[in-house]
């Protein structure tokens with residue numbers, strides 16, 4: 290995350306005495322990535338964030354995955370999945386590999402305090418609103434937002450009551466997810482060709498200033514889940530600054546790049562992570578060459594598995610496929626895919642498309658999790674057959 294922010298009170302010089310009204314010192318914490326060599330933030334706590342009162346193993350159900358074999362394109366109807374739990378415990382694993390876990394959640398409860406110490410999370414909000422509370426303060430979110438949570442950020446999800454919370458979650462299993470490097474200058478500023486910029490990224494708006502004792506936090510590490518009881522509430526931060534913090538980016542602020550002929554998926558790229566990219570497909574004008582074919586060409590993704598989450602719209606290239614809002618398609622490497630029959634002709638002469646979809650391409654094969662098997666529409670592989 291390249292954009293410097295500060296919130297609350299901090300001393301004028303880092304690593305110097307910063308005193309409370311009663312004369313005592315605030316505790317400075319550096320949260321830094323890649324061994325002090327990448328993005329970091331300095332946080333100032335009322336109390337030491339290190340005081341652990343208890344440590345306990347938490348038994349958690351591991352959602353085992355199995356290979357996509359025989360190799361098939363897949364379609365998962367996520368709205369068929371059981372609703373319940375909270376934005377962390379209610380996750381159904383759809384797909385996963387060694388780099389990322391992709392899950393779907395539909396729920397209406399607030400979460401407990403959680404720290405994912407395995408990798409960054411990007412949570413795309415399909416429906417619902419609320420706030421992500423963290424050591425960095427309150428981050429409001431709503432439908433269409435990507436909520437980006439850096440690894441190890443202690444946080445909890447507080448949901449507004451009015452509607453079910455629905456979200457697609459990409460959880461890196463190590464490493465960090467952020468804006469593509471090619472969008473950034475050498476010093477980290479968004480360049481003119483980027484489809485969004487600093488003004489579109491929203492950070493925490495106010496601090497929580499909670500001074501309580503003995504607070505449980507669930508900590509997820511590659512080895513499993515542990516419950517830490519901290520002597521002092523981690524949300525006792527009075528100020529922070531730096532380039533590492535949770536933020537939101539609304540898909541509605543993604544400015545699509547269009548051309549005379551069909552533009553390839555990299556123009557839709559929004560984030561990059563370890564062996565994965567995340568792209569946004571938004572409403573846009575179609576190609577304007579007089580003989581343009583707006584539907585995408587058929588393609589073989591030689592080095593990637595392609596996952597698309599269909600949020601809303603008319604999904605122009607998926608006529609007759611059964612794809613609906615909430616659908617997730619998987620087009621794996623080794624499978625050539627493209628528009629369903631009739632979609633290419635039907636696209637000619639169209640002025641534009643109204644759609645919202647999120648694509649996650651992974652560079653290693655994805656396995657299928659219990660949520661995927663539970664939600665599968667097993668007829669999808671045959672929807673490219675003419676006259677079906």
Ligand SMILES: [Fe+2]
Nearest residue numbers: 588595620626
């Ligand atoms: Fe594709």
